Amino acid sequence: MSMMNAAELNRLAERYPQVLERSFWQRYRIPVSVGIVALYFLFCWWFFAIGKTLSEANWGIAGNYLADWVSYEIRPEFDIDRDGALTISYPRFDPIGPNPNPDWIETTRETINRSETATPSAAAPASAAPKAGSSFSFMASPTPQAPAPAATTGTQSAAPTTAAAATSQEVITEARVALSDSASLDISGGRVTLKRGDETVTLLLDAVRDTVTIEGSSPDWVEQRLEGGRVVAYFGSAGWIDVSSDRVRVRKRFFGWENFIFDTNSPFFGLSTGEVWQKITSDERIDPKMSNLALAWNNILYNASWQHLDVWTKLLQTIVMAFMGTLLAVLVAFPLSFIAARNITRNRPVNQLTKRFFDFVRSVDMLIWALFFTRAFGPGPLAGISAIFITDAGTLGKLYAEALENIDDKQREGVKSVGAPSAAVQRFGVLPQVMPVFASQALYFWESNTRSATIIGAVGAGGIGLKLWEAMRTNSDWENVAYMVLLILIVVFLFDAISNSLRSRLIGKSRH
Structure with missing residues (x-):
């Protein structure tokens, strides 16, 4: 085939310009699409104030929260x-246990004279009546005394005076806290010295004026929002401190989950694994009412810090909520889907009414239904089960009806041709086609509802979600x-694996 010359190409282009010339969209669709996407992202950046949010975010606090998890x-x-x-002093449930004396706190003790106010002497004259407006003394004689005439005394009697008695006491005058190898603080009277690496910050405390003053410049790891107000200093993974005019709160951080097995109230607290095993196998009982093995298991379940039994019970409650809610939804959606399917029930008003019912119950989010049922039934699993049941009944009903409307009518017509009744036609002509799909969707919703039950539990619908929300509200129990x-x-991964395995088997059987 001969090649066309330029003149022939020009003549062809003049006769058929719409074929040889590309349109504007064909030539510029890639840069126009990129420009539209870029404009959309710029609009989102402006509309949601992403730049301002990122610049004002407190990344230090976010890092502290993440560190608190582990x-x-x-x-x-x-x-x-x-x-x-x-x-x-230490908080009541501090993980250090009873009689704390950590080696990272060094103290200096001195004997000082501390004044104490002495009570008035009981030998004060009975005729010395208190002045008007003075406090009543329970040390005075119960017998009423007549006041001396003003004309004879000339002046009123003086009130009893109090004396200040000095006592010698041994007290802590200085303390040094080692947060890490490069971070520490020294407390001495009204002065707190913070050290982090090569930086040193001195805080002056004034209890009379209730102020905290930072000497010199303040580094970025020392925060004081109001002049004279409390100071918060962050030491990274070592912890942080909170300083007010009369108190220094130290938060020293350690990696791990302390007291996860036994809490500070357990007789097994602080023992090594070998020592615990020795006590468990010993014939000498710690508690006469139960064996040492039963006592150890009881201490684990009722660990005050971690509450293992309560957490496991709430987790089981969440699993049961998801299972019961999904099961009830399947039992309701299954028969209603046959009514909603146009090829099964040939009554258009009934089809539309059933489908609009599905739309109504699934258009309201599960969380909203949970709030509604919590008000109706009170906090607890019943509200969660009801929320899952109502929402999934609508969603599964719609999915089941669509699956029924897409079946192959040849199989149903074949069963009907042999004179089978309507129930037999549905049983042998319809169900074999849709049951694998129905079961697969039900398993997926069961696995998904295990996650959803955690969320709705946070609004009072029971389960582990409520306990999770309570722990987050304390802002200190992130572990x-x-x-x-x-x-x-772990539960979601396990259920996802089970659900995927069962779904693949059901779908595989349907293909064979």
Whole structure:
């Protein structure tokens, strides 16, 4: 075939311009599409103020929250008296246990004279009546005394005076807390010195004026939102501290989940694995009412810090909620789908009414239904089961009806041709085609509802979701949050594997 020359090409282009010349969209569709996408992202950036949100985000606090998921804190508090004496205390459920004396806190003790107010002497004259407006003394004689005439005394009697008695006490005057090898703080009277790496910050405490003053410049890891207000200093993975005019709160962080097996109230607390095994196998009972093995198992279940039994019970409650809600939805959606399918029930008004019912119950989110049923039934699993049942009944009903409308009518006509009744036609001509699809969708919804039951539990519908929300609200038990999230993930992964295996078998059988 001969090649066309330029003149022939030009003549052909003049006769058929719509064929040889590309349109504007064909020539510029790629840059126009890229431009439209870029404009859309710029609009989203402006409309949702993403730049401002990212610039004002407190990434330090976010990092602390993430660290709290895999660590725990010991929280000593240093109360500073006006004479400079320090008192160290720990919260009731602090993981350090009873009689805390950590080696990372060093103290200096001194004997100082502390004044105490003495009570008025009982030998005060009975005729010395209190002045008007003065406080009543329970040390006075119960017998009424007549006041001396003003003309004879000339002046009123003086009120009893109090005396200040000085006592010697040994108190803590200085404390040094080592948060890590490169981070520490020193507390001495009204002065707190913070060290992080090569940086040092000094805080001056004034209990009379209730102020905290930062000497010199403040680094970015020291935060004081109001002048004279409390100061918060962050030491990364080592922890953080909160300093007010009369108190220093220390939060020293350690990696791991402390007291996960035994809490501080257990007789097995602080023992090594070998020591625990020795006590369990010992014939000498710690508690006369039960064996040491039963006592150890009881201490694990009723661990006050982690509440294993309650968490596992709530997790089982969530699983049962998802299963019962899905099962009830399947039982309702299955017969209604035959009514909604146009090729099964040949009554258009009935079809449309049933489909609009499906649309109504599934258009309202499961979370909204959970709030409604929580108000109706009160907090608990019944509200969660009802929310799952109502929402999934509509969704499964619509999916089942669409599956029925797409079946192959030849199989149904074949069963009908032999004179089978209507019920037999549905049983042998319809169900074999749709049952694998029905079962596969029901299994998928059961696995999905295991996750959804956790969310609706947070609004009072019971299950582990409510307990998870309670732990998050404390803003301090993030290791408990991580524990429950990990359990939820394990359950979801397990159910997802089971559901996928059953669905693949059902679909595989249907293909054979």
